[in-house]
Amino acid sequence: MNPKRPWRQNISLTGQTVVEHIVDDPIQLMLQISRRLPAKARGPVGKAIASLAGDRFGAAATVGQEIAGDRAGAEAALDQATQGAALTRSQGGSKAAHLADVALSMGDHERAERLLQQVPPASRRAAWYAAAARIALYRGDHDLAVEFASRHPRNVALARRMLGEQQVFAGYRPDLPAEPNYEPVTGRVLHVLTNSLPHTASGYAQRSHSILKSLVERGFEAQAVTRPGYPVQVGIPWAASEDIVEDIHYVRLLPTRLGQGLKARADQHAALLAAEVRRYRPAILHTTTHFTNAIAVASVAKAFGIPWVYEVRGQLADTWASTRGPQALTSQRYREFSARELDAAKSADAVVTLGENMKRQLVAGGVSEAKISVCPNAVGVPFINEPPTQGDARARLGLEPDVQLIGTVSSIVDYEGLDLLLRAAALLIPSHPRLRVRIAGDGVALPGLKVLAEELGIADRCDFPGRVQRAEAIWHHAALDVFVVPRKDLTVTRSVTPMKTVEASAVGRPVVASRLPALEELVVDGETGLLFEAENAGALADTLRSLLDDQPRIERMGANGREWALETRTWAANATTYENVYARLAR
Structure with a gap:
């Protein structure tokens, strides 16, 4: 095509x-x-x-x-x-x-x-x-x-x-006229996304793709449409009007000009989405955080008389505040951002979220518990298949075969706390001469980490390979001895569960993570990995030392982690939950 x-x-x-x-x-x-x-x-x-x-x-x-x-x-x-x-x-x-x-x-x-x-x-x-x-x-x-x-x-x-x-x-919502003669196609679902593969390789995009694939495998007709202007707005001027990735269709809304200001763009989003609904004729709309997606989808769903799902994948008000200090939590934007997210969840016909902590927050905010379903981040092929051996992974990536390798595969942003990993490594290296740090990924914090490695005198022990193609991620996981998630203790990190720890467990790597409520959902302390006091480099160093000095324990925790992931964190299992949500809405 x-x-x-x-x-x-x-x-x-x-x-x-x-x-x-x-x-x-x-x-x-x-x-x-x-x-x-x-x-x-x-x-x-x-x-x-x-x-x-x-x-x-x-x-x-x-x-x-x-x-x-x-x-x-x-x-x-x-x-x-x-x-x-x-x-x-x-x-x-x-x-x-x-x-x-x-x-x-x-x-x-x-x-x-x-x-x-x-x-x-x-x-x-x-x-x-x-x-x-x-x-x-x-x-x-x-x-x-x-x-x-x-x-x-x-x-x-x-x-x-x-x-x-x-x-x-402040609460503006688009308003579309009713379309009383609309006839949806049973079993057809349209997902409304912020971004997607192949132009964005984030955990958000991968989760969306995995959900769509699992729905198609269950017999649904499912495709996605992305926000107006994407992906041209993120530097892809050669974008096509539609991308097909593994038989999943991603439709692009590419007007000649975007509305001026967020209010005008909300109206434009609703109008363009309505045109796509007339063409595709879905029976259900399904969108994700943040609330600017929801207000367009809610308007279209009301006009066409069809139900819609709001998937809360993060607390984006907290993400915004995490880079601005504690005073941001009392700001006008934070208050209104949080209120609009709750408005979206309350007005949706069904709500999906990633973990029990996020569910509790929604219920505390007034969202009916009866309409909330939990679909955690999960893994599919190739992570379900037998993973590569560590030796094969290191050979493929050109790494030394006999080093002790700790690190992560991640978006490199400040709240991930990867500076703490470097500081802990600096404490360990004098007693662990074979220790190396590998931080795969890209993001705004990457240049600063490289400078910090130089300042700590461990630059020659650190590897920053940059952005990793999705198909290659499993090899980067498999090359490690220990997967580390040293997230800072912030409101956003206490509630939002990442995908990378699940992938590391599925590959059979023990996970060392900050002791935060969201990460406690993903690491069975002492069985699939270890938790340490957040933002404490000494505690992280001690925790890593206890594993690096006990290879049988590393192997045992890795095996436990893979068993846990395959039993509790697969897209096939999540598909059952989505199927039940859609069936309930259809009734």
């Missing part, structure tokens, strides 16, 4: 995306572009930018150091740029605004605010108000973000987008 590529829409969407990023947050645009570079290239590219920028272009030098993952270097460059600079006299505060944007990109909103406050009111122009609006949004104050963005006429596009976001988080 030759895929149809809507080049006119794709080119238009690409241009719109670039322009909006430049308007909304140009520094973040630069950082996002840099993250698409190969992992090995980011450090040299970032250092080259910093070197070329020098002292004259402090903002660019700071961004270069941040791209390279050198946070200390970035902070020093920002210090240099702000010392003695005539910020108040520079083009109406534009230099202060650019430096504030850089500080904000580093997560330092307090410093960003201090930079802006140096500019007297009479010297504040469009760039200053745009930066102030971005800081307010970062802190979760939608009302103040709209106020600042609306202060200068040159920021009209930014103000429109800030206003749309404020309205949706």
Whole structure:
């Protein structure tokens, strides 16, 4: 099948995306572009930018150091740029605004605010108000973000987008006219997704694909549609209007132009989804977090008179807050984000979630327990098949056969706590000369981990192979002696269960994980792995030592983990739950 590529829409969407990023947050645009570079290239590219920028272009030098993952270097460059600079006299505060944007990109909103406050009111122009609006949004104050963005006429596009976001988080829902003559096809289900294979290889995308495959194997007709603009918005301008992965159809909603602001995009999402429902004629709609998907789906389901399922895969308000400190938990955005998620779950005809902790939170928030089903992250082929041996995996990946290898296969973000793994390894290496650390994956925290490995003096014992293709993940699991999940103790990590631990157990690797409620659902302490005190490098080192010094225990826990995964965590078992949910809705 030759895929149809809507080049006119794709080119238009690409241009719109670039322009909006430049308007909304140009520094973040630069950082996002840099993250698409190969992992090995980011450090040299970032250092080259910093070197070329020098002292004259402090903002660019700071961004270069941040791209390279050198946070200390970035902070020093920002210090240099702000010392003695005539910020108040520079083009109406534009230099202060650019430096504030850089500080904000580093997560330092307090410093960003201090930079802006140096500019007297009479010297504040469009760039200053745009930066102030971005800081307010970062802190979760939608009302103040709209106020600042609306202060200068040159920021009209930014103000429109800030206003749309404020309205949706305050509870706006699209409204479609009823379609009384709609006739659905029995057994046909349409999943409405944020992203998907083959363009996104996250745990979210893999879970969606596994669910769809399991439903088709049970006799359902099932396909998926992704959010408007995806995948062009994430840097795939050659995207086709439909992708087929292992016989699963992923339909793309690619208009010529996306609505301006979150409110307009919610209306557009609902209208485009309604057109797809008329074409495909599903009997059930099934969507996932976060709530912006749900409000479009709820509107369409109401208009067509069909039931819908909301699958709560995470607490995205907590994910947002996890990078902003405890004050974020009392912000306007957090309160409204949490409220809209509960609204979505309450209004859905059925709710699915990943674990018992998440179910308890939903019930505590007022969602009827009777309509909640738990479908945990699970494994299918190839993890169900006999896994590769450790020797074969190491030979395939070009690794030394006789080292002690600890590590992970993961998205590399701050809340995963992988800096703790490096610190624990530094404590162990003097007494374990064969120890090596392997962290496979990619993400915003990867450059900083490489810098930390150098600072700890263990860079020669660490391997960062970068992004792993999905088909290769099992080999990276199998190469390890111990799989480590050192997640930080945050609201989001206490409730959301990851997929990677289940895969590691299925391959027969013991899992060492932070003692958090969500991870306690996945590691049978003392049987399939070990739990340690979160954010305690010494405790992690001691726990790892107890395994590394006892090879029979490693093998025993690995075997127990595989048995546990195959008995309790397969997509075939989950398919039964989905089938029951859909049957209940059909009745």
